Amino acid sequence: MAEWSSSVTEAGVQPNWREQIQVLISAEKWSPTIQPIAEKIANCERVTIDEGLILYKHKDLTEIGKLAGLAKAARYGKNVFFNSNVHINQTNICVLSCKFCAFRRSKKQTDSYELSIDSYLEKLDEYSPFVDEVHSVGGLHPDWDIEYYETLFQTVRDKFPNISIKALTAVEIKHLAKNSNLSFQDILIRLKNAGLTSIPGGGAEILNDEIRDIICRGKETTSEYLEIHEAAHVNNIPSNCTMLFGTLESLRDRLVHMDLLRRLADKHSMFQCFVPYPFLPDHSRLPEAQLATANEILRTIAISRLMLDSIPHIKAYRMNIGDELAEIALHYGADDVDGTVGQESIMHLAGAKSSLNYNVYNMAKLITDAGFVPIKRDTTYQNFTTVSVEAPKRIKKLNVIQS
Numbered sequence: 001m002a003e004w005s006s007s008v009t010e011a012g013v014q015p016n017w018r019e020q021i022q023v024l025i026s027a028e029k030w031s032p033t034i035q036p037i038a039e040k041i042a043n044c045e046r047v048t049i050d051e052g053l054i055l056y057k058h059k060d061l062t063e064i065g066k067l068a069g070l071a072k073a074a075r076y077g078k079n080v081f082f083n084s085n086v087h088i089n090q091t092n093i094c095v096l097s098c099k100f101c102a103f104r105r106s107k108k109q110t111d112s113y114e115l116s117i118d119s120y121l122e123k124l125d126e127y128s129p130f131v132d133e134v135h136s137v138g139g140l141h142p143d144w145d146i147e148y149y150e151t152l153f154q155t156v157r158d159k160f161p162n163i164s165i166k167a168l169t170a171v172e173i174k175h176l177a178k179n180s181n182l183s184f185q186d187i188l189i190r191l192k193n194a195g196l197t198s199i200p201g202g203g204a205e206i207l208n209d210e211i212r213d214i215i216c217r218g219k220e221t222t223s224e225y226l227e228i229h230e231a232a233h234v235n236n237i238p239s240n241c242t243m244l245f246g247t248l249e250s251l252r253d254r255l256v257h258m259d260l261l262r263r264l265a266d267k268h269s270m271f272q273c274f275v276p277y278p279f280l281p282d283h284s285r286l287p288e289a290q291l292a293t294a295n296e297i298l299r300t301i302a303i304s305r306l307m308l309d310s311i312p313h314i315k316a317y318r319m320n321i322g323d324e325l326a327e328i329a330l331h332y333g334a335d336d337v338d339g340t341v342g343q344e345s346i347m348h349l350a351g352a353k354s355s356l357n358y359n360v361y362n363m364a365k366l367i368t369d370a371g372f373v374p375i376k377r378d379t380t381y382q383n384f385t386t387v388s389v390e391a392p393k394r395i396k397k398l399n400v401i402q403s
């Protein structure tokens, strides 16, 4: 297995990608509608929100996919990244009641839970031989403050020094700040000192306060989401960012969302990965949602690649979109697939059907089957290992049974 490394801000991007993108895009023929946008992308100029709308409305999905695929190929060639992680949701007790959420429970509900530090460690112990990251997000527990998480992270770091802790979305940081009477900065610095490696991007939903007020009233506002991630970045804590689409937002709302994120990425280069995922309707409560089709999911992944020029990685979140669509998304600009997962509740209670308990072989096979080279990465995209698995073998001829 070949190994190499990169800095946090380069995050594995090929240094000559700007020359590459020019060569790759200029070698292709584009329709008259797409040609001017393709030229801008080839020259590394930023795609505007209005041009993003043209990409959303353009009938030929495959042309948008081809453009995004080349933008990805310029940065990573055939490489596609994945990590070996486990999700542990520390509690489902939450003081909020977001309309789309199928996970939260009140303290009184019989199926509510809160993991003690020992039970958390027990769960992690089961997966520790196979993973190098624990991804922990959960409800906003009314009684937990910074001390629970400080003790948890310190204990995880001491017991499992090789496992990175990617934990706590922006709204959880906000909630901890309130419960602990501390600033966002203070919370992040203390958690970093206790062992936090990076923060996930969840909770961005759609960065439009009118829509947020309907679908997730009480969560952090748009400016708070950006402020919390910026506070992480200035303290050298990298983060991911997300977008939940297919609820009540317009196409323009999605593009404005991407624009806000790329502007923050311009300032600190510490957003590592953008994770666009569609709203899953089962068991949750948002009947007015305009659900995203497969065309829209692939298109949104492709447009993310083209809009988010300052965010290196675009993720196909297989847990949410399923393994089959994740495989196709790798041809539509996504360069990263998350992940082995192990166990997870939030997406699966909301209707996700994707397999849990994937291992490195399954991940590498998914990527190889799609025609790419699997690269196992760490949480902060600094250390990489190329993984080889055999390409799928097909029998040459099926036996036909004559009746």
Ligand code: SF4
Pocket (backbone or CB within 6 Å): 094, 095, 096, 097, 098, 101, 102, 103, 104, 138, 139, 140, 171, 216, 219
């Ligand atoms: S999405 Fe998060 S904050 Fe909202 S109700 Fe669910 S657990 Fe609570």
